[in-house]
Amino acid sequence: MVSRVLVVDDDPTVSEVVGRYLRRAGFLVDLVGDGPAALRAAAAAAPDLVVLDLMLPGMSGLEVCRRLRAHGDVPIVMLTALGDEADRVVGLETGADDYVTKPFSPRELALRVQSVLRRAGGSRPGASVPELEDGDLRVNPDAHLAFRNNTQLPLTVREFDLLVHFLRHPGRVFTRADLLEQVWGWTVGDQATVTVHVRRLREKIEVDPARPARIVTAWGVGYRYERTGH
Incomplete structure (x- = not known):
């Protein structure tokens, strides 16, 4: 099945180049130049992924991201200006799954899109993966679903990947x-992405995110997952 990608950027040259590379990679591509047009396009033909520039006229990319997130969990790859770390962090907190900084290689962007879509699609048919459980937390990697107290969790692609990784390696410090x-599959990148x-x-x-019992901080090192169930 061919995936549909919605590209939102007010620079026609960038949109055209990105669109061309994504089409070469085998995607259906819709190009729009502002936030309202992006929301209309997403409503008319639901995309499998959105490539979203943060700097848009009228409605900011962050607001577009918030509105898309309010209506579903479509994967979002942000385009940000080089050095705009604060905006990038806010974008990740808003729910973006990945980011690429401008100026960027269209080929790199196409690879990022493929990576996020592959992760969003879960495991391949025939390669069934056992469910992961920890107390009231249950994760189905095949279906790409997570539940807490039998209520589905609204996780982004990267949040889901991170949770699965922790559950598969309890007690280990990363x-x-x-x-x-x-x-993420990155050998270089902004480590603030992980923190966010x-x-x-x-x-x-977590029952109390301010006092995490599951994802605990290993001070001066990183993070460790502690099982709370039996």
């Missing part, structure tokens, strides 16, 4: 660099 490489996703994940799986 540095932010470890997680960036093993969960851990904070967001804690808000969804």
Whole structure:
């Protein structure tokens, strides 16, 4: 099945180049230049992934991200200006799954899109993976679903990947660099990405996110998952 990608960028040159590379990679691509048009396009033909520039006229990319997140869990890859770390962190907190900084390689962006979509799709048919459980927490990697107290958790693609990784390695300490490489697949990148996703994940799986019992901080090192169930 061919995946549909919605590209939202007000620079027609960027949109055209990105669209061309994504089509070459085998995607159906819709191009729009502002936030309202993006929301209309998403409502008319639900995308499998959105490539979203943060700097948009009228309605900001962050607001578009919030509104898309309010209506579903479509994966979002942000485009941000080089050095705009604060905006990037806010975008990740809003629910984006990945980011690429401008100027960027269209080929790199296409690879990022493929990676996020592959993770969002879960495991391949025939490669069934056992469910992961910890007390009131239950995760089905095949279906890409997570539940706490039998209520489905609204996790982004990267939050889900991070949770699965922790559940598969309880008691082990991971540095932010470890997680960036093993969960995101990046050998270089902004480690603040990991910090933001851990904070967001804690808000969804911890009884008291301010005093996490599951994803605990190993001070000066990184994070460790502690099982709470039996």
